[in-house]
Amino acid sequence: MATETGMSLPVRDLKLRMERVGMAFERDGKSVSVLEDINLDVSDGEFICLVGPSGCGKSTLLNLMGGFLVPTQGSVIIDNQIIRGPDPRRILVFQERGVFPWLTVEGNIGFGLAKLSRAERRERIDHYVQMVRLQGFEHTFPSDLSGGMQQRLQVARALAVNPDVLYLDEPFGALDSSTRLILRGELLRIWQRERRTIIFVTHDVDEAVQLADRVVVLSARPAKIQNVLTIDIPHPRNISSARYLEHRDDLLKRIGLAYTA
Amino acid sequence: MKAFNQPGRWEKFFWPLLAATLLLSLWHYSVLWTATQVFPSPLSVEKGLAELLREHVLWSDIADSLRRVALGFGTAAALGIPLGLMLGWYPSANQVLNPVLQILRPISPIAWVPIAIVLFGVGDHAAVFLVFLGAFFPIMVACTGGVSTVPSIFRRAGRNFGLSTAQILARVVFPAALPQILVGLRMALGISWLVVVAAEMIAVDSGLGYLVIDSRNSGKRYDLVVAAMLLIGLIGLALDIGFRRLERIKSVRWGFDHES
């Protein structure tokens, strides 16, 4: 719920901490450093956007947070424990083709729910089908869905297992601009209802300012955290308001700087 | 599942050597344990191989097999490529010819042996004919397929620049279809190698296939049989690798970004 204070949600416990995280890859025998000295604290229920120039390592950072990669330096701590791999409590939503083409909408949403009783599973699936507004498509295969609907399906599948953290890797990047606007609104709606921690990678400045509580700006490779901006506009955000535009311009400037850093 | 751990470069040599060593040991010891009189051990195969190399017959056998492949494959390519390109370009022609081809294609070249013998007698020509049959259809199918997958954008661009049909075929369609054609050629080469060995077992008196059968028939020399088999495998592999090198020439390489 939007409040009248600066932040749009009360600060609760620390959910995720990146402590001096660095990541280097071996390529052709040489060590290429992609991320260096990343320090970040994320509170429970926060909406964070990661922005930066193309190829700077945003996705790598997200994969580290999700446990798909192990950092070469430092550690990723979630709920006061160093994470050691992917876990259903932290689900990643991919940019495209993330849904299983051999399962229907229902099948995909129910993918992580094998351990529930049939009744519970049914209930959950129905709940999330409604939430992402895919009613009527329960028995449809992803190949018959539009790109936007497939992404909604992915989000529903992710939410169905009640994760603590949701990572989204440029999830709307492959979609047209009107669909993107609509889905942003839907994501916010869902987030305000379910209040999970969300970490969202994007190269679209508008998207970051529209969605995030805080925006983390990464520099070019080897990426460091250049700035962390706080967007203190309560939701729903008016994209024509002066405050919005201020934040937007500020962010643009900083990303502009990021290219020469 | 733990995170990625990249195998070191030394492992590229270590693992295959380990596997090969294990396999050879397994082979060697099972021959010993079963005390078989006939099946050769790795050592006897090696000796057999040396024997073959010393007797100059081996070289002429290899030359014979390769020659037949070259002739049969070459003819198949010379006829199959133009025909395949034409059929790909004129779908109506393809419609007419296709059913006939679909019926002829699954007939193993080996099934043609009696006909081949009638037409050419026992000997070289029959083998070349069989190789031709084996290579012709894959090449043609690859060419037809290659042409039909050329995006119509390219064809239109060719028209746009005022090229005649022949020019479009030669300068736009053929290069665009080339990766697929080359893959088809490589597969046809592999098939040619299989067919020539088979043909030499039935219809001719020389070549590596004949060597395999003859070693058994005239003296149960299974060490020579296995030696010949290994040679067949190695030469077939060499042909395949050589052809892949060809595919890698830069001007063709653009089509292969997803080819393993």
Add this chain to the structure above:
Amino acid sequence: MKLLVRPFAFIAVLLVIWQVAVNRDTAQLLPGPFGVVRGMGDLLQHGLLLKYVVASLFRVTWGFLLAAVIAIPLGLTIGWHRRAEMALSPLVQIFRPISPLAWIPIAILWFGVGDLAAIFLIFVGCFFPLMLTAMSAVHNIPAVYVNVGRNFGLSTADFVYRVIYPAVVPQLIIGSRITLGIAWLVVVAAEMIAVNSGLGFLILDARNAGNRYDLVIAGMIMIGTIGLLLDLGMRSLERAKSFRWSYSED
């Protein structure tokens, strides 16, 4: 309907040319179309045709299934574990180009002349293509699916059954179709050398025991037709609804 007229007309023309060529050939070595049809009638009458077709199909089925049951899981495993692939791939590459027929002496040594030898040869002919197909199918699984599977914390068995298997099945079917074609080629050749029944044997025998080239060609046509039917059957399997999900854009 109109689509079928032209190809049939073309075939009719070919048949006419064939018949004319035969009529003009005084040596009368090869039969014309009518001779072949009569030959087929002969075979059907003696019940041989059915018997031989069944024999050939029997061997193909057994050889193919045995190869599939071993080669596919093996190939999937090897394709998944990079080190296993490093170890075994060179060996596979050497064995693959060895024509299954080159194994005949060994087949006869181990199994004698008969059904088992033929099945063994088909097994060898199918084994490597199927294994390579399985390996390739695993490589082609989009990384996304693997990551989602890992993300949702699936057990290994679950992961294989619910992610890997559905993802590889379409490619496996295509590979199986091609391999089945190879099996059909091998059985014909194997029957010429190592057995005493089946369509391949028919062809050789018809010639050896009396120059019955009408039977030879009748046999060849049967071989072609059955091979084609097998291929079409597999293709319709590819199209079956539950497999429709596959890579429809490729």
